[in-house]
Amino acid sequence: xxxxxxxxxxxxxxxxxxxxxxxxxxxxxxxxxxxxxxxxxxxxxxxxxxxxxxxxxxxxxxxxxxxxxxxxxxxxxxxxxxxxxxxxxxxxxxxxxxxxxxxxxxxxxxxxxxxxxxxxxxxxxxxxxxxxxxxxxxxxxxxxxxxxxxxxxxxxxxxxxxxxxxxxxxxxxxxxxxxxxxxxxxxxxxxxxxxxxxxxxxxxxxxxxxxxxxxxxxxxxxxxxxxxxxxxxxxxx
Numbered sequence: 001x002x003x004x005x006x007x008x009x010x011x012x013x014x015x016x017x018x019x020x021x022x023x024x025x026x027x028x029x030x031x032x033x034x035x036x037x038x039x040x041x042x043x044x045x046x047x048x049x050x051x052x053x054x055x056x057x058x059x060x061x062x063x064x065x066x067x068x069x070x071x072x073x074x075x076x077x078x079x080x081x082x083x084x085x086x087x088x089x090x091x092x093x094x095x096x097x098x099x100x101x102x103x104x105x106x107x108x109x110x111x112x113x114x115x116x117x118x119x120x121x122x123x124x125x126x127x128x129x130x131x132x133x134x135x136x137x138x139x140x141x142x143x144x145x146x147x148x149x150x151x152x153x154x155x156x157x158x159x160x161x162x163x164x165x166x167x168x169x170x171x172x173x174x175x176x177x178x179x180x181x182x183x184x185x186x187x188x189x190x191x192x193x194x195x196x197x198x199x200x201x202x203x204x205x206x207x208x209x210x211x212x213x214x215x216x217x218x219x220x221x222x223x224x225x226x227x228x229x230x231x232x233x234x235x236x237x
Contacts, residue, residue, distance in 0.1 A: 030058070031057070045068065048083075048092055068085070109154070110153075123139050168196065169195065175197070183206070190212035209233070
């Protein structure tokens with residue numbers, strides 16, 4: 001993992017192992033008719049549905065872009081399909097019932113694994129999704145001031161156990177003075193953007209994107225201004 005920031009949108013990020021991604025992004029959904037989708041989006045939805053009927057579309061706003069979601073039953077299986085307004089396919093997943101469950105409604109093998117891995121903490125609720133071609137169950141437990149996400153396959157296999165680290169986007173002038181000074185020093189006059197504060201494993205860290213001429217660098221510094229890393233952003237080589 002290149003940095004402690006895993007997605008800079010004021011949401012949980014993960015150290016060591018990537019967080020399990022939900023089948024559909026969170027957001028306020030607006031139900032619309034398929035005919036009301038942008039033509040390119042509707043074309044992709046219909047192509048991926050392979051002739052299956054699309055009764056309705058859910059429009060979700062993801063930042064500046066809208067994603068259009070539809071369910072289609074193909075060969076007896078229901079799939080969730082998401083596309084951008086320009087017709088780009090974002091995701092196509094086998095749909096599962098995403099309703100939150102109580103622990104006692106999970107398969108016995110799943111319950112046993114959750115109890116073993118929860119470090120004695122109470123399990124409040126369990127989500128259900130599809131990953132690696134099988135149904136998985138996921139929950140978050142809090143232990144000694146830290147949050148851990150547990151993902152367990154339906155046969156009880158532990159898929160993931162990861163430490164969740166909170167991120168927060170903030171303007172440069174809200175960073176500690178030492179952080180501001182360090183970012184400006186290492187930016188060497190370049191434009192500083194997308195500053196993110198991470199709770200860190202032991203201490204907070206700050207990461208920012210810096211554009212120097214036609215290159216974009218990721219700079220990470222500690223709360224006291226100490227440089228942790230400076231790297232060319234992926235794809236910039």
